Amino acid sequence: MYSPAISPAPATRPQAAPAAPLRRRPGLGLDPRLREPGGQPSARVAHGAQQLRRPAPAPAVARPGTAQRPDAAQHSPQVRAALAHIARIAPAFVPRQLLQDRRHVLIAGTAGRTPVVAKALARPGEDLEGMARFQHEIAAHRAFVRHRPPVRLPKLVAADTERCVLLMERVPGRPAARERHPSDTPTPGEVRAIVGAIRGLNLWRPPTGVFDRPLDYSREIARYHALGLLTDRDTSDLQQLLHGLAHQPWQFCHGDALLTNVLLAPSGPVLVDWEQAGWYLPGYDLALLWTVMAGDTGARRQLSQIAQSTGTLGRDAFLVNLILVLMREIRLHDVPGAGEEQRILIRRLHEDAALARRAVRAAVGTR
Structure with a gap:
């Protein structure tokens, strides 16, 4: 917004x-x-x-x-x-x-x-x-x-x-970033404040029935498989992880935690654009932040550590979210007539997707 x-x-x-x-x-x-x-x-x-x-x-x-x-x-x-x-x-x-x-x-x-x-x-x-x-x-x-x-x-x-x-x-305040995939990320202190605000939101438990589940994971996996973005093996691996997460409690997420949807106000981060707020598998907001913060390896490392701090199930949920977020971003940006800067972004997204696929396969192998 x-x-x-x-x-x-x-x-x-x-x-x-x-x-x-x-x-x-x-x-x-x-x-x-x-x-x-x-x-x-x-x-x-x-x-x-x-x-x-x-x-x-x-x-x-x-x-x-x-x-x-x-x-x-x-x-x-x-x-x-x-x-x-x-x-x-x-x-x-x-x-x-x-x-x-x-x-x-x-x-x-x-x-x-x-x-x-x-x-x-x-x-x-x-x-x-x-x-x-x-x-x-x-x-x-x-x-x-x-x-x-x-x-x-x-x-x-x-x-x-x-x-x-x-x-x-x-x-x-001012937006934490002016682009969906910014080349310049916020300062380390600002990143810590943003991640802290997101984690606080994820730990919040609103009353039952107030919010729904905006994302159907099985349907999204099938959709990206039909579009050719996920292979048969990718689909099988993700379904195995989903099966192991069947009894995992869901987490309240902003659902669109882009840096462009965070205002850096004097009092701290302010979250805007709540169109997709609801219950997700744990780590959805962290996966989205990880995807758009390619220029900050330290922030990515911090987000991965937070996602895995709750154990194997937390890691698996983060990986499922990460694959689906990356597939969405590839589908959004990989369009005919893309300019040079957009082609660089698409190449980077495919590299990140390959990295996430390897992590998913490793996670399936340890189950």
């Missing part, structure tokens, strides 16, 4: 000079109930839309086809629709800056005197998978109001499940 543009500045930091105001065609994309008599948009919504600043530059490395010109993003229909939906659930919301306009629309602003970030699904009627994940994130935030986890996360302000809109506290 938090791209480079989203790292909010502390309240005491001087504001940057505002860019040209957002130019809007009257009435397009606004809810009819938010119009004044005569068909014009209400003064509150129109005034708020004009205050949106230009979004910050896109990340230096982006997947082909995702970059947008700031002017085009400002004029997109999904931004206008998002403003109308936000106004329904938070009449006091005043937009200040457009942070992102891709699959999700992110708008920074204020609700009263409170700095907030509004998140909306760009095309909820067309993106059924995105709707399910967004609604899961809203349900997670509502559950966290009643059952507070032992990690910092943005406080819920308001939400609309039907229209996929979420209004959250804007936390001062």
Whole structure:
């Protein structure tokens, strides 16, 4: 969720000079109930839309086809629709800056005197998978109001499940990384803080029935086997490990513990984007961190040691998670037309997958 543009500045930091105001065609994309008599948009919504600043530059490395010109993003229909939906659930919301306009629309602003970030699904009627994940994130935030986890996360302000809109506290801080697979990882101290926050979350036991199991392991293994990413032997080895983990207690995980989903705030790490939170085999978050921290061998060693500290079952669960995470990343990035930097990433992912396969075979041999 938090791209480079989203790292909010502390309240005491001087504001940057505002860019040209957002130019809007009257009435397009606004809810009819938010119009004044005569068909014009209400003064509150129109005034708020004009205050949106230009979004910050896109990340230096982006997947082909995702970059947008700031002017085009400002004029997109999904931004206008998002403003109308936000106004329904938070009449006091005043937009200040457009942070992102891709699959999700992110708008920074204020609700009263409170700095907030509004998140909306760009095309909820067309993106059924995105709707399910967004609604899961809203349900997670509502559950966290009643059952507070032992990690910092943005406080819920308001939400609309039907229209996929979420209004959250804007936390001062910066993303731990600006790319999914960063070339520069955080400092050792920051890594320790992030890993400590993840471990604290993994040890948390929310009440039964509040969260489900987002990942069907047997089905995922079969899917990657059908796609040709797993061999017959890989599938057999993973199924053997799964059989031995049949009675292993599951662990509560963030489910998308990328460094881009961690804000480094003055008070410590803050986890955002809870679309995939739920129960997993132990070590899922650690496996994801291990995958995206290829540039930090010390951090990888630390994550592996933590995963194996609980014994053989903990090691086996970590390896199953690691294989599935690596297969997902390979499928996500190994696409036609990849540039040189992406081809280097794909090669590295295949090397990591080969290393994980050898570890799985060794684990099966010791059972």
